[in-house]
Structures are given as structure tokens and as C-alpha cells.
Amino acid sequence: MIEAIQLNKKFKEKIVVKDVDLYLDKGESVGLLGPNGAGKSTTISMISSLLKPTSGDVKLNGKSVVKTPADIRKVLGVVPQEIALYQELTAYENLKFFGRIYNVPKDQLESRIQRTLELVGLKERQKDLIKTFSGGMKRRINIASAMLHEPEILILDEPTVGIDPQSRNYILEMIRQLNQQDHTSVLYTSHYMEEVEQLCDRVYIMDHGKVIASGSQPELLSILSNEDTMMVQLNQTSNELITAILKMDVVRNIEETSDGLKIIAKKSSNIISDLVKLVDQHNSKIINFQMENPRLEDVFLHLTGRTLRD
Amino acid sequence: MLTFLKKDLLLFWRDRKELLIVITLPLLIIVVLSFALSGLFGEDQSENYDLSLSVVIEDNENEALEEFISSVNQSQELPEDVKEALTTGVREAPPVESLIQFLMSPDMESWMTVETMSESAARESVENESKNAMLVIPEGYTTSLLNRIYFEQEAETALEFSAKDTAFEVDMIQSIIQGFVDQMNLQYVISSAGGTIDPAEVQMPVGGIETLEEEQSSSLTIGIDQYFTISMGVLFVLFLASTIASRTGSEKREHTFSRVILSNAPPLHFLFGKTSSTFILAFLQILIIFIGSHLILGSFADRSLTFWFGTILILLVYSFSIAGLTSILTSISLQIKNQDVVDGLFMGIIMLFGTIGGSFVPIYVMPQWLRQIGEFTPNGQTLAVLMEWFQYENFSALWVPLLILAGLSAAAIMGSILLYPKKGETS
Numbered sequence: 001m002i003e004a005i006q007l008n009k010k011f012k013e014k015i016v017v018k019d020v021d022l023y024l025d026k027g028e029s030v031g032l033l034g035p036n037g038a039g040k041s042t043t044i045s046m047i048s049s050l051l052k053p054t055s056g057d058v059k060l061n062g063k064s065v066v067k068t069p070a071d072i073r074k075v076l077g078v079v080p081q082e083i084a085l086y087q088e089l090t091a092y093e094n095l096k097f098f099g100r101i102y103n104v105p106k107d108q109l110e111s112r113i114q115r116t117l118e119l120v121g122l123k124e125r126q127k128d129l130i131k132t133f134s135g136g137m138k139r140r141i142n143i144a145s146a147m148l149h150e151p152e153i154l155i156l157d158e159p160t161v162g163i164d165p166q167s168r169n170y171i172l173e174m175i176r177q178l179n180q181q182d183h184t185s186v187l188y189t190s191h192y193m194e195e196v197e198q199l200c201d202r203v204y205i206m207d208h209g210k211v212i213a214s215g216s217q218p219e220l221l222s223i224l225s226n227e228d229t230m231m232v233q234l235n236q237t238s239n240e241l242i243t244a245i246l247k248m249d250v251v252r253n254i255e256e257t258s259d260g261l262k263i264i265a266k267k268s269s270n271i272i273s274d275l276v277k278l279v280d281q282h283n284s285k286i287i288n289f290q291m292e293n294p295r296l297e298d299v300f301l302h303l304t305g306r307t308l309r310d
Numbered sequence: 311m312l313t314f315l316k317k318d319l320l321l322f323w324r325d326r327k328e329l330l331i332v333i334t335l336p337l338l339i340i341v342v343l344s345f346a347l348s349g350l351f352g353e354d355q356s357e358n359y360d361l362s363l364s365v366v367i368e369d370n371e372n373e374a375l376e377e378f379i380s381s382v383n384q385s386q387e388l389p390e391d392v393k394e395a396l397t398t399g400v401r402e403a404p405p406v407e408s409l410i411q412f413l414m415s416p417d418m419e420s421w422m423t424v425e426t427m428s429e430s431a432a433r434e435s436v437e438n439e440s441k442n443a444m445l446v447i448p449e450g451y452t453t454s455l456l457n458r459i460y461f462e463q464e465a466e467t468a469l470e471f472s473a474k475d476t477a478f479e480v481d482m483i484q485s486i487i488q489g490f491v492d493q494m495n496l497q498y499v500i501s502s503a504g505g506t507i508d509p510a511e512v513q514m515p516v517g518g519i520e521t522l523e524e525e526q527s528s529s530l531t532i533g534i535d536q537y538f539t540i541s542m543g544v545l546f547v548l549f550l551a552s553t554i555a556s557r558t559g560s561e562k563r564e565h566t567f568s569r570v571i572l573s574n575a576p577p578l579h580f581l582f583g584k585t586s587s588t589f590i591l592a593f594l595q596i597l598i599i600f601i602g603s604h605l606i607l608g609s610f611a612d613r614s615l616t617f618w619f620g621t622i623l624i625l626l627v628y629s630f631s632i633a634g635l636t637s638i639l640t641s642i643s644l645q646i647k648n649q650d651v652v653d654g655l656f657m658g659i660i661m662l663f664g665t666i667g668g669s670f671v672p673i674y675v676m677p678q679w680l681r682q683i684g685e686f687t688p689n690g691q692t693l694a695v696l697m698e699w700f701q702y703e704n705f706s707a708l709w710v711p712l713l714i715l716a717g718l719s720a721a722a723i724m725g726s727i728l729l730y731p732k733k734g735e736t737s
């Protein structure tokens with residue numbers, strides 16, 4: 001139903017979004033994944049008609065959004081990355097104002113406000129000013145404000161930043177329900193891999209303004225089908241050892257994590273014995289060794305040589 | 311539309327600090343300035359000017375008057391009705407008596423003590439400085455004066471004014487007397503041409519002590535507190551325009567404006583909210599300032615219902631013009647991306663309006679052409695209209711300036727609608 005075609009955005013001479021193609025079908029849940037500055041928010045702003053593309057178009061059911069923005073606004077709910085609330089109004093007043101201007105029928109507004117407040121777990125605080133809320137609470141009202149009018153399409157831009165894990169799961173579950181029970185289409189932006197893995201049917205991975213990979217999760221993971229990911233714990237490491245491991249022919253990437261070294265290597269039969277030898281030469285020992293199931297994170301690492309949160 | 315109005319009013323209400331400043335600060339300034347300046351210009355002039363004068367009357371006025379009247383009646387040249395007018399005129403306002411009455415009138419009493427005495431006593435009083443000056447009304451003064459005016463004869467005697475040394479006080483007394491005498495002579499001349507003498511028309515001459523307090527014929531007075539109420543009220547309401555318009559900037563910054571755009575609400579509803587809330591707030595603000603000044607200082611104690619009716623009408627039109635200003639500033643702030651530029655621009659416009667509209671400095675220090683432009687600022691125009699209304703309470707003088715002001719404001723609102731970003735695009 002929504003289709004972005006060859007979207008480009010330049011700010012002054014800086015190209016921020018380049019040739020992005022993207023679509024979202026009815027009832028789908030699509031993730032947009034990428035590190036800071038990848039161009040996710042800019043892409044979303046263009047799709048939701050807040051920002052004019054430098055070139056390219058966004059179409060809703062074949063009609064240009066750039067030319068007739070009113071159409072998409074009718075069916076869209078947007079949770080912006082920044083808190084977009086009146087700090088001097090209460091949670092209730094904010095919801096009431098946005099509900100009213102979104103043309104929620106008067107007789108339903110009150111019950112929807114109460115239900116949504118319950119959904120985000122802030123019913124008791126509804127009479128408090130937004131400015132007295134914690135960051136996570138503000139985020140939750142920020143989400144609630146976009147849902148009152150029960151949009152067909154929900155676009156969320158990193159909605160869970162700064163929310164504690166418990167409330168986060170709660171919110172993710174809420175979005176999943178909207179998607180699966182009410183068939184709301186969801187475009188979900190995040191740099192939290194797990195959220196996208198949990199929620200989305202398809203994923204676009206963006207970096208430096210471009211979509212560098214897209215597809216369903218199995219499709220994306222199959223990019224890694226000729227690679228192995230392993231976690232290796234050593235009793236001691238050194239820079240020389242890490243450099244030496246990197247120099248091994250089959251090794252693609254290495255990352256130091258709190259659980260040890262995460263090594264991505266081309267599938268090969270003798271990598272383990274080679275690794276043991278090398279570690280031995282550097283007077284170190286392998287304490288723990290584990291093959292890992294590849295994750296989206298690894299796909300990104302594979303494609304860019306960087307981790308998502310670099 | 312009302313949703314936006316409600317939101318804007320609610321936001322303003324939440325900002326109590328601002329609310330407090332916007333109303334109490336002007337009131338505070340009005341009270342402080344009124345007290346500070348009433349000492350200089352207000353009713354208590356006696357404390358500043360403690361003048362004293364000895365008066366020596368050597369003229370026998372009654373005798374002179376009878377003589378004058380009989381010579382008028384004997385005159386062959388004068389027609390009967392002029393003779394009649396002159397006779398009654400001179401009887402009603404005999405020159406020396408009028409002068410003495412004037413000098414000892416309650417108006418003068420508060421800042422000048424006058425005592426009649428013999429010439430030697432008067433000379434002594436000046437010599438030992440118990441009096442600032444002395445005035446001798448010489449023998450034959452009345453006859454000489456009347457003959458000079460009506461029969462165009464050479465004056466034989468004149469008032470003799472003397473003082474020990476020249477001081478500011480002495481100059482002042484002299485100019486007061488001189489002024490009165492000039493005025494009275496003028497009245498006599500008028501009456502000889504068929505007019506009547508009205509001693510009340512003879513005004514106190516104003517030798518550099520003209521004040522707003524000055525009683526003028528057929529006009530009401532504007533007290534110092536009233537003046538400050540007008541000028542400060544008008545000025546602070548002007549500030550409101552930029553305060554509310556710059557809210558648009560924060561709504562953009564805080565992304566609530568994006569949400570408003572995405573809601574598909576008709577774009578002009580947002581503008582309507584700003585404009586109408588400004589109208590309401592501006593009116594309440596200036597009304598509260600006026601009423602506050604009235605309650606604290608009793609500024610409008612002796613004013614009629616008509617006065618309040620006209621004043622409220624003027625304030626309504628002024629509030630409308632401030633709403634128009636806010637409206638256009640709001641549209642501008644949505645067209646310019648850089649918020650610093652917008653803030654600077656607003657500040658500049660308000661300062662400019664404030665200055666050429668005469669809210670900061672007295673208009674008379676500015677060149678004429680600038681003053682004329684200043685009359686086209688809402689605050690300048692309103693200041694002028696209010697001053698006029700406070701003095702004359704003349705409705706017929708209100709319509710034209712108020713219609714111009716309302717017209718300009720309506721034009722500003724039209725302009726802001728044209729300027730308002732279509733389709734609600736922000737970039």
C-alpha cells in the first residue's frame with residue numbers, strides 16, 4: 001500500500017538519503033534498521049509527508065503522497081523519535097488535544113483516551129504535566145498520542161529508547177497485537193536488533209543513506225549461510241593475538257565483547273584446530289568455545305564491517 | 311478551531327510566571343512612575359514653588375470705573391449697544407480687582423502667597439526677603455489702562471514690579487502677572503469689538519510649568535497615573551504579540567507542530583488559535599491593567615459610564631490589532647526555518663513599533679516624518695486615540711482612527727493567511 005521509489009534527500013549539498021526503495025503492504029510489519037545517522041528518520045519523514053524528497057516519490061495505493069499529502073495523513077499514525085508533546089499540558093490534555101485534531105469522534109474520545117492510557121500503563125498519571133514525567137513515561141505518552149485515532153498504518157521511529165526492559169516488552173507486545181489482531185501495518189525503526197527480530201516480518205537495513213540489504217529475516221540470515229559465528233573465551237588476550245587471528249585467511253571479522261571474542265569466519269573444516277594452534281603460539285588458552293546462531297546484528301557486521309551501535 | 315484556541319489559552323494559563331509578569335510588571339511600573347513623577351508635576355506643586363508676593367494698591371478703582379463709564383456714555387462715536395456692553399463688561403471684570411482675585415485664587419494659593427500692604431511695608435518685606443517680590447498698582451492705573459484700550463490713548467502709568475534680585479521665582483511671578491494682564495487686555499479688546507468679557511476665560515499664563523495636570527477649557531484632565539496606565543498598558547500588550555507568536559517556534563522545535571500537520575487538521579485552524587487567543591489575552595491583559603491601576607491609584611475615579619464604554623471599545627480594537635500582528639508574525643515564523651532569525655526579527659519589530667509608536671520615548675524628540683509613520687503602528691495609533699478620548703470623550707473623533715486600525719489589522723490577518731504555508735509543509 002505504501003511504496004517509496006528512489007527516494008533521495010539532500011540537506012544543502014549533503015546527501016542523507018540515497019536511492020531508497022521501500023514498500024509496506026497491508027498488515028505487514030516491516031523493520032528499518034541502521035546505525036545512528038543512517039538516514040532512517042529522514043526516510044520516515046519523507047514517507048509520512050513531513051519532508052519533501054529532493055527526488056523520488058512516495059505512493060499510497062499508487063497516488064503520490066508528495067502531491068496529495070492529506071491522503072496518507074488520514075491513515076497514518078506517527079510516533080516521532082523526539083518527544084512531540086506539550087510539556088506544559090497534562091498527559092490527558094495532550095491526548096485530548098491530539099485526539100480532537102485527529103477527528104476522533106467525540107463520543108469515543110474519552111473511552112479511547114482511557115484505554116490507550118491503560119495500554120501504556122500511565123492511567124494514574126494522566127492528570128500530571130508532561131514535564132514532570134520521566135523520559136520513559138514521556139515516550140509512552142508519545143506513542144499513545146499516535147494511536148488514538150486507530151490508524152491503518154503505524155510508523156514508529158525508535159519508540160522505545162530509554163524505556164525500561166519491562167515496559168519495553170509490554171509496548172512491543174502491544175504493537176504486535178495491533179499488527180496481528182487489528183491488521184495495522186507497522187513500519188518500525190530501531191537500532192535494537194532484538195526488537196526488529198521479535199516484531200518484523202521483513203527488514204530493511206540502512207547505512208550511510210542507502211538500503212544495503214532487505215528481505216525477510218531468513219533471507220537476510222542466508223547472507224551469512226557460508227559463514228560461522230563463534231564466541232571464544234581466552235584466559236588472556238593481546239593485541240598481537242587479535243591481529244594474528246584477523247590475519248587468518250578465513251576470518252572475516254572479530255569483535256571484542258564482554259563474553260569474549262566474537263569471530264566471524266568463512267565456513268571451513270579446520271578453523272577450530274587452526275585457532276587452537278594460533279592461541280597456543282601466543283601463550284594463551286581457550287577456556288570456552290561456542291558456535292552461535294547468526295543474528296541480524298551479524299548480517300550488519302558482515303555487510304559493513306561495523307556493529308550497529310558503533 | 312476551538313480546540314486550538316483552547317490549547318493556546320491553556321498553555322498560556324499554565325505559564326503562570328509569564329502571566330504574572332505580563333500583568334503585574336506594567337502595574338508596578340505605573341504605580342512607581344506615578345508616585346515618582348507626581349512629586350515633580352503633580353498636585354503638590356506648592357512644595358516645589360513657594361512663591362510670595364507683596365501687593366501695594368494705590369489705585370482707586372471704583373472712582374476710576376465711574377469716571378470711565380461716564381466718559382463712555384458721553385462719547386459721540388460709540389453706538390448705544392457698544393456703550394452698554396462696555397459698561398457691563400467693565401463692571402463685571404474690573405481690571406485691578408480681577409488681578410487681585412486671580413492672584414489670591416485657590417489655584418494660585420497653593421503655590422503663591424499674596425499679601426496686600428502699604429508701599430513701605432512691601433519694600434521692607436522684599437528687602438528682608440520675607441517676600442520674593444512686590445507689585446505696585448499705581449494711582450490712575452485703571453483709568454490709564456481703560457483709556458489705552460478703548461480710547462487708544464498713551465498709557466500714563468503701568469504696573470511696577472520689583473524684586474531684590476533676579477531669581478527663578480521672581481521671573482516666574484513676573485511672567486504670571488504679565489501673562490494675566492495680557493490675557494485680560496485681550497479680553498477687553500474682544501469686548502470692545504462686541505464680544506463679552508468672561509473672567510473665567512482669562513487663563514493662568516503658563517511660564518514653563520505646563521503639566522498634564524493643567525486644566526484646559528472644555529477638556530478633561532489626563533492625570534499622570536492615567537497617562538502611564540495608557541502608555542504602559544499599550545506597550546505591554548504589544549509585547550504579548552511577540553510572546554505568543556514565538557510560541558509557534560517552540561511548537562516547531564518540540565515537534566508538536568509536526569503532529570498538528572500530520573493530523574490533517576485544516577492548516578488555518580492553527581493560525582486561528584494563535585490569533586483568537588491573542589485577541590482574548592490582549593484584551594484581558596490591558597483591561598486588567600486599567601482596572602488594576604484604577605483600584606490601586608483610583609486613576610479613573612470620577613469617570614462616567616460613557617468613558618468606560620469608549621475605552622473598552624478602543625481596547626477591543628487595539629486587541630484586534632495585536633491579534634493581527636501576532637497572526638502575521640506566526641505566519642512569518644513558519645516560513646523562516648532559522649529560529650534565531652525569527653526571534654531577532656520579532657524583537658526588532660516590537661522594538662521598532664514601540665519606539666516610533668511613542669511607547670518608549672516621547673514622540674516629540676522624533677522627526678516629523680517618523681511621527682507620522684508612528685501613527686500607523688497599532689500602539690502609536692491607540693496611544694493617540696486613548697489620549698484624545700481621555701480628554702474629550704468625543705465619540706465622533708473615535709470612528710476614523712479606530713476604523714483605520716481595524717482595517718489595517720484585518721489586512722494583516724488576510725496577509726498572514728496568504729503567507730501561511732500551504733499543505734502544512736515545513737521544509
Ligand SMILES: Nc1ncnc2c1ncn2[C@@H]1O[C@H](COP(=O)(O)OP(=O)(O)OP(=O)(O)O)[C@@H](O)[C@H]1O
Pocket residue numbers: 011016034035036037038039040041042043081191
Ligand atoms: N534538517 C537537517 N539538516 C541537515 N542535516 C540533517 C537534517 N536532518 C538530518 N540530517 C543529517 O542526516 C543524516 C541522517 O539523519 P537521520 O536523523 O535520518 O538519521 P537516523 O538514521 O534517524 O539516525 P538515529 O538512529 O540517530 O536517529 C545525519 O547525518 C544528520 O546529520
Ligand SMILES: [Mg+2]
Pocket residue numbers: 040041042081157158
Ligand atoms: Mg532517527
